[in-house]
Structures are given as structure tokens and as C-alpha cells.
Amino acid sequence: MPSAIRIAEAVVDELLKQARADSGRECCGLLGGTEGLISRAYPAANASPNPATSYEIAPTDLFRLMREIRVAGLSLLGIYHSHPNGMNEPSRNDLQRATYPDAAYFIISPSDTAPRPVRAFSIHDGIATEVEILRW
């Protein structure tokens, strides 16, 4: 995982919009792109039994979205979710459940006062390293 990832400005706007649309639940989804540039968001339903504090993408959704990404000629470059409450840093759950070491984990804060409402992390073996976001 490189130390920086590029993401289209329109996708950043879309993630913030989704995070703010339902501030009581975590939103989540996949990010597709090519050559290190994220060009599209693929929203998923949050299937977690505790959607206010965690997220889960149902396997059927995951397979469908992965297929959509492939069909569009893109690769999975990231996975995003929001933290409606608290800081947009990986939670213990996020660290334990991160299973894609090559994907950037984006965490969005819907708060207007968040210093950095969109952050990205690379997670390996339960340890997160922040990835710089380059808006494109």
C-alpha cells in the first residue's frame, strides 16, 4: 500500500454527503478505481446489528459490488465507512476486521467541525498507518 492515494473530488463529496445523510448510522461501501486513482464509490447497506457504532457489508452485497467494480474495468482500491460519533480513526473493531491489506480504509466524519472529515488508513495485522489523501 503506497503512502498516498488519489481520489476524485466528486467521490470525496459523495462520501461526505452519504455520511451526513443518516447521522445515526454508519454508512459504508467500496471504492473502485485504476492506477491508484479512486474514481467511483459503491455504496452498500450497513448490515451490522449495531449500525450506530459498527458496519458490516453483507456477503451478497460484497460479491455483487466486487463484480460491478470488475465489470466497469476497475479494481477495489478502498473501503469506506463513517463514524457518526467520535473521531474518524479506526476503532478496535475496524482494526480486527480489516481483511484487505491492499485497500485503503477511508473513515468519514459527518461533523462540520472535524479537522479532517475524510481520512484513510492502511491496516496490516491489526495496525493502522495513515495514508495521505490527494484530491484529484
Ligand SMILES: [Zn+2]
Ligand atoms: Zn469504524
